Amino acid sequence: MWKKISLIIFICIPTILLAQSFEIVQKPIIWNEDRERLSLEYLRDRHGMIQDRATIVPAMVVVHWTANNSVEKTFDLFNPVELPGRPELTKASKLNVSSQYVIDRDGTIYQFLADTTFARHTIGLNYCAIGIENIGSERNPLTKEQLIANEKLIRSLVKKYPIKYMLGHVEYYQLRETSVWKEADPNYITFKIDPGHxxxxxxxxxxxxxxxQEKLF
Incomplete structure (x- = not known):
């Protein structure tokens, strides 16, 4: 059975203290020795970082969409340790893609990985970014419920971690010429449009x- 965590965050607008509560459904994907090993290899080979554990210090949030219409499909996609197919990505690593959070179209928030556990979701930035996937696509634009859920989740993350930056996956290219970008191959890039401008x-x-911030320069 999935576990639920209730969070309460407080927002000052401008002098009124409001309480917003929401639940996070725990739905962890596989994390075993193989995933840890592949994640450490990714950190070393792609980001130039040698670590004992596959963890991150969150400094930014990257917002995505899944290009499918189901949390279960997204879980089944992220759950395998090794990436099935997708040669444009397997050339860099066999580690499967994933993210820390997935938000359903009704605004339900699912947590697939711990906040500080490494996830492969954004080239050049995985080592410091929490990924938030939203169920939807260009043909199925994200909902108001997802917008509200993203806001609540990001507010709670900013309270816990030194997060200064937020960007959509479609915007990640703009960081290529900055010091925050860590990718060994300057030609390793993929075109993204999610989650929409x-x-x-x-x-x-x-x-x-x-x-x-959305830009570092």
């Missing part, structure tokens, strides 16, 4: 008070 505009508007 409109969604990111709306999300930034809701999180304006946090002053999260």
């Amino acid at each position: 409109v969604f990111m505009y709306k999300l930034r508007k809701r999180l304006k008070d946090l002053k999260l």
Whole structure:
């Protein structure tokens, strides 16, 4: 049975203290010795970081969409340790893609990995980024419920970690010429459009008070 965690965060607007509670459904994907080993190899070979454990210090949040319409499909995609197919990614590593969070279309938040556990979701930035996947696609734009859930989740993460940056997967290229980008192969890049510029505009508007940056230059 999935476990649920209830969180309460407080937001000051402007002098009124409001309480927002929400639940996080725990739905962990496989984490075993093989996934740990492949993650450590990825950190070393792709990011140039030698570590004893496959952990991150979160400094940013990257928002995605899944390009499918089901949490279960996303779980089945992320759960295997090794990446099935996708030669454009397996050339860099056999480690499967994943993310720390997945948000369903009704706004339900699922946690697949711990916040500080390494996940492969954004080239060049995995070592410091928490990934939030949203069930949806270009044909099935993200919902208002997902917008609200992203806001609540990101507010709670900013309270726990030194997160200064938030960007959509579609925007990650802009960090290639900055010191935060860590990717051994300058030609290793994939084109992304998720989660859409409109969604990111709306999300930034809701999180304006946090002053999260989208660019490092």
